[in-house]
Amino acid sequence: MTNPPRLILASSSAYRRELLSRLQLPFDAMAPDIDETPLAGEAPEATALRLSLAKAQAVAALAPGSLVIGSDQVATLDGQQIGKPGNHENALDQLRLMRGRRVVFHSALCLYDGRHSTYQLENVQTFVTFRDLPDAELDAYLRIEQPYDCAGSAKNEGLGIAILERVDSVDPTALTGLPLIALTSMLRRAGVAFFKE
Numbered sequence: 001m002t003n004p005p006r007l008i009l010a011s012s013s014a015y016r017r018e019l020l021s022r023l024q025l026p027f028d029a030m031a032p033d034i035d036e037t038p039l040a041g042e043a044p045e046a047t048a049l050r051l052s053l054a055k056a057q058a059v060a061a062l063a064p065g066s067l068v069i070g071s072d073q074v075a076t077l078d079g080q081q082i083g084k085p086g087n088h089e090n091a092l093d094q095l096r097l098m099r100g101r102r103v104v105f106h107s108a109l110c111l112y113d114g115r116h117s118t119y120q121l122e123n124v125q126t127f128v129t130f131r132d133l134p135d136a137e138l139d140a141y142l143r144i145e146q147p148y149d150c151a152g153s154a155k156n157e158g159l160g161i162a163i164l165e166r167v168d169s170v171d172p173t174a175l176t177g178l179p180l181i182a183l184t185s186m187l188r189r190a191g192v193a194f195f196k197e
Contacts, residue, residue: 004192005115006066010059015157016071019178023187023194032058032070044081045123048074048108053121056112063114067190070110073177075152077103082152091142091153092135095163100132103152107174111186120186124179126169128154133163 009020012031020027032055038047049072056070075082077098085091105126112119133141141163147155154160156167156175171181184194 005113006063007192008059008063008066008068010055010068010070013177015176016178019173019176019180020069020183022180023184025187025192025194027069030059030062032056034058036072038074038081044074044076044079044104045106045108047081048072048106049110049121049123052108052110053112053119056110056119060112060114066114067187067192068110068112068114069178069183070112071178072108073151074106074108075103075154076106077101084151085148085153087148088142088146091148092138094153095130095133095138095142096135098130098152099138100130102127102129103154104128105151105175107171107177107179109179109182109186111183111190113190120189122179122182122186124169124171124174124182126167126171126175128152128164128168128175129166130154131163131165138163 007027009029010032017029034054051072052070056068060068085094106123108123110121145155145159147153171179173180
């Protein structure tokens with residue numbers, strides 16, 4: 001019986017590491033060094049898929065023969081991309097724009113198999129309706145959570161859940177940034193066993 005390939009998460013995100021640890025598989029995490037700027041005229045879904053593949057390929061090049069997980073998330077409102085705010089003012093502007101409205105989060109996933117130089121790609125959409133909250137509440141939320149590294153300023157893992165009215169998705173982990181239902185399907189197809197007799 002051959003040893004399973006090394007599993008690597010191509011991410012520096014603590015949220016994604018926590019999610020992947022739920023699968024109880026040994027893995028390493030490596031931050032990919034890529035440019036995450038959207039291309040001119042690129043559709044949000046295409047951006048997320050392209051970047052998830054690019055992240056996985058960048059790390060796979062450093063660890064030949066490994067299974068590498070790449071993931072990227074793009075939030076959109078009326079078809080326009082909403083990136084990571086980076087600071088308080090931008091985050092408040094984002095939340096004002098999104099309040100009372102439905103935002104689509106594209107959580108793209110790639111599993112790159114370095115044994116065969118093949119990959120699997122999938123985009124899992126999550127539809128999030130934001131509560132229509134006053135500026136004072138939005139400002140207070142931002143000062144508590146400081147979600148400046150989260151697409152759309154929505155940190156649903158913590159207090160951010162209180163600014164959301166509704167979440168619709170086929171995968172409850174997709175909004176956090178690593179769709180585990182899709183990932184477990186990909187890993188199974190790559191020969192990874194979750195339950196050993």
